[in-house]
Amino acid sequence: MPSDKVVVKNLYKVFDPDPRDALAMLKQGIKKDVVFSKTGKVVGVNDISFQVNEGEIFVLMGLSGSGKSTLIRLINRLLDPSDGQIYVDGQDVSKLSAKDLVKLRRSNMSMVFQSFALMPHRTVLDNTAFGLEIAGVGRKAREQRAQQVLEQVGLGPYARKYPRQLSGGMQQRVGLARALAVNPSLMLMDEAFSALDPLKRQEMQDVLLALQSEQKRTIMFVSHDLEEALRIGGRIAIMEGGNLVQVGTPQEIIENPADEYVRSFFKSVDTSRYLLAADMLDSTGIPVVVQHKALENPPAWQPWLAFVNQDRKWLGLLSADLLTATRNPLQALQSQYGAVSERTTLHDILPELLGRTAPLPVLDGDGCYLGVITAASALRKISIGANHV
DSSP states (O other): OOOEEEEEEEEEEEESSOOHHHHHHHHTTOOHHHHHHHHOOEEEEEEEEEEEETTOEEEEEOSTTSSHHHHHHHHTTSSOOSEEEEEETTEEGGGOOHHHHHHHHHHTEEEEOSSOOOOTTSOHHHHHTHHHHHTTOOHHHHHHHHHHHHHHTTOGGGTTSOGGGSOHHHHHHHHHHHHHHTOOSEEEEESTTTTSOHHHHHHHHHHHHHHHHHHOOEEEEEESOHHHHHHHOSEEEEEETTEEEEEEOHHHHHHSOSSHHHHHTTTTSOGGGGOBGGGGOOSSOOOEEETTOOOOSOOTTOOEEEEEOTTOBEEEEEEHHHHHHOSOHHHHOBTTSOOEETTOBHHHHHHHHTTOOSOEEEEOTTSBEEEEEOHHHHHHHHHHHHHTO
């Protein structure tokens, strides 16, 4: 089971030096508009609770004014909560002293904004190393680390350039590199790619997903773009008017929207394009054979078997016919029938299924067997997605 990286409990934000009367009304179930009309106090976040798993990309989305940017700023205490708790690695951020909060931000938490916020008089390398400089890291060490992360985001040759010499997409890569330089376990990204044109935005999403596949950081990503949320989010939290309406995987929300507000997000999007291999597993599956264990009399209705080792690591597929004809099943495993990752998209899965007689095995990030996709299971999921457009 994944462990909790961030836990938010009954979080409120009222924009006023004295929020007590507004909080009392909210806790009685009075709507934020009524609170404003009676007190003149603006409610940013209203009784929100959720958790973010370690190593996942958790997307906060909603329309303008929904409270998503307020919430992300509460997580790192750019804004102080009016009530409630925020835990990061079990530590209550809402109660940290100013000194401890600075320490947390410098060592374990980074933020990337929509505006690139680069210092024009500093080189790309110096901009990237700025957080390390503030933290007191020596020049040689911080420049070495900055160069390393610039290479990761594809900007190694531009280290000595200045921001004005870079395109918007490249400047945003510098912003991402600066956040990565302190090697945070938690990254907060507030509309980080929304200022970019569609092609550059997709390019940055690809960069983020590639880095995430290697580094497995916990990322909270604010977006108003549903297609972006579906593409990068492991789970999505949808907000409206300061309230948390629904949290779930993209497929859970597509198939079971909490209300009409959530459903309205999907009206103009072909959600089937964002299906992943993990969403399309055949519920019936195929028999699984553990290495060195024999399977006698395989079911006649199922012509394929999946072979795994003792740790459920994938070994290969074998037809039931071959199983009965060979004394050494492991040598007969048919390696030409490859497997795909659980994060493989529908776009890449369909070519694999075309003309394939065998089911398509799906593995998790550790190479463990999860199940198979068949043409029938893929079509069922595609049709569900199409019905929600």
